[in-house]
Amino acid sequence: MGDEKMSNKKYYWLKLKENFFEEDTIAWIEEQPNGKEYSLFYLKLCLKSLKTNGLLIRNVGQMIVPYDAKTLSKITNTDVDTVMVALELFKQIGLIQMLENGEIYLTQLENMVGSETSKAQLMRNKRAKDKQKTIEGNIVTKELPNCYTEIEIEKDIEKDIEIEKELEKKKREKKKTTDSSESSSSSSSSSSKKTKKVVKHKYGEYDNVLLSDEELDKLKKDFPTDYQERIDRLSEYVASTGKTYKNYLATIRAWARKEKQVQTYNQPQQQEKEPKNWWEETI
Numbered sequence: 001m002g003d004e005k006m007s008n009k010k011y012y013w014l015k016l017k018e019n020f021f022e023e024d025t026i027a028w029i030e031e032q033p034n035g036k037e038y039s040l041f042y043l044k045l046c047l048k049s050l051k052t053n054g055l056l057i058r059n060v061g062q063m064i065v066p067y068d069a070k071t072l073s074k075i076t077n078t079d080v081d082t083v084m085v086a087l088e089l090f091k092q093i094g095l096i097q098m099l100e101n102g103e104i105y106l107t108q109l110e111n112m113v114g115s116e117t118s119k120a121q122l123m124r125n126k127r128a129k130d131k132q133k134t135i136e137g138n139i140v141t142k143e144l145p146n147c148y149t150e151i152e153i154e155k156d157i158e159k160d161i162e163i164e165k166e167l168e169k170k171k172r173e174k175k176k177t178t179d180s181s182e183s184s185s186s187s188s189s190s191s192s193k194k195t196k197k198v199v200k201h202k203y204g205e206y207d208n209v210l211l212s213d214e215e216l217d218k219l220k221k222d223f224p225t226d227y228q229e230r231i232d233r234l235s236e237y238v239a240s241t242g243k244t245y246k247n248y249l250a251t252i253r254a255w256a257r258k259e260k261q262v263q264t265y266n267q268p269q270q271q272e273k274e275p276k277n278w279w280e281e282t283i
Contacts, residue, residue, distance in 0.1 A: 012050040014043070015112050025093055037078070038086040042095065044076040046109055054109035057101070066102025111240045165250055204235025215249040222253065230256070 020026060021039070029038050049056050056072075058065040069087065073080040087104075090096040097105045200210040209231050211219065219227045230252050238244065245251045 012113060014046055014050060025095065028093070029089060032089065034082060034085070037082050038089060041076055041078045041082060041086045042090065044078070045072075045096075045104070046106060046112060048075065049104075049106055049109060050113055053113065054106040055099075056104040056106070064101050064103075067104060163254075165247060168250070203231050204238075205232045206235045206239040208238045209235045209248045211248055219249060219252065223256065 017023075021030070026039055026042075029035050029042070032038065045056065056067050058067065058071075067075075069080055069083045072078070072087075073083045076083070078086075087096065091098065094107060097107060099105055198212050198214075200212045201216075203209045203211055203216070211231075219231070223230055234248065234252055234255070
């Protein structure tokens with residue numbers, strides 16, 4: 001049991017765009033006196049709140065104890081005066097919010113977090129190694145990294161979507177073979193239906209998940225209790241990353257298959273959103 005828990009340890013990382021320090025908010029912070037100290041302090045706060053999806057709070061027994069400037073100074077190794085000034089600046093420009101119970105909420109962190117379980121990492125390691133063995137003439141191979149990047153995770157997702165598409169294609173071919181044995185009138189009617197353009201509708205919180213009526217019915221059949229939640233989760237991810245997919249039904253199914261593989265440790269930690277993002281929460 002202990003070994004299984006170790007193999008399902010969850011890792012988090014902070015994702016920064018290459019122009020992070022050029023964005024207006026961070027650039028303005030660094031323009032202030034002592035600004036570089038403020039931006040460094042902000043990054044430290046981001047790292048401290050990775051596992052809680054942007055919330056900074058202490059649970060002491062049954063009590064919720066807010067972080068004060070002195071404690072934040074200690075845990076981030078930052079001068080206490082710098083902490084106090086930085087917090088005020090962050091509040092003014094909306095980087096943080098002070099919630100009712102005293103929690104500090106980092107508003108931008110949701111789009112800056114990546115995570116995966118170590119079990120998912122090992123599975124991807126094995127897949128990559130098996131793939132390398134099939135390459136002819138490959139004498140020297142580089143050691144695989146300990147932690148996969150978002151790009152590699154997305155490649156795995158795309159691979160699963162392609163598998164899903166292939167399965168759908170085989171189903172269509174099988175149906176076509178069955179239809180060919182029917183009467184010519186039935187075949188003609190079926191053919192006209194097949195050539196009819198499929199209309200897709202927009203679903204999800206941000207109206208960016210495209211599904212036909214048939215695909216929505218399949219989704220309801222596959223996930224009768226939480227299909228809407230899965231649509232909304234994909235909608236939020238597409239909205240936050242700008243990504244698009246050729247087949248949104250296949251994407252949702254691929255994510256569900258990944259979740260099932262790490263079912264023993266894929267419940268969200270302290271939050272109802274986000275990694276449940278196994279991509280993000282993947283494999």
